[in-house]
Amino acid sequence: MENNLVGWFEIPVTDMDRAKKFYDTVFQIEIQLQDLGGTKMGWFPWTEGKQGSSGSLIQNKDWYTPSETHGVLIYFSSADVNNELGRIEDAGGKILQNKTQISPDIGYMALFSDTEGNRLALHSRQ
Known part of the structure; x- marks a missing residue:
């Protein structure tokens, strides 16, 4: 197999604007919104050649x-899961x-x- 097994993930949301604000705040990123004929997607940043997969709200x-x-x-x-944990509750999530x-x-x-009620995790080496 040429690539890692996981190539894409999707996180269900009920309010795209609220979810985008949460993830932008917690991970300090800018999610790109797309409307594909009634299915709204918020794409996580992705860089070709870097380890890991990308995905979407x-x-x-x-x-x-x-x-x-x-x-x-x-x-x-994450570099250290405490970085994101420190922003989760202020962004409307729950630890x-x-x-x-x-x-x-x-x-x-x-x-x-x-903010949408999804259970997710963080991982860091330190």
Whole structure:
């Protein structure tokens, strides 16, 4: 296989503007909005040749429903998970699990809920 197995992810949202503001604030990025014939997408920044996959916020009431307890858990990479944890609650989210060591070799993780009710995670080596 030439590429990493995961190539794209989509995070369901019910309010695209609110979700964009949350992710822009927590990760200090600028999500690009697109309307594809009734399906709204907010694309995360992506750079060719860098490690990892990219993805999108997605709003389509017929196909996507946010969930804090069901479904896939996406981990966002971080230099230190405490950086983003410090911005989550001010941006309208909720910390579900503070920074926790997975193992000395793997690093640390934390869980949070976004403004749409999705459960997501952070990972850092330190």
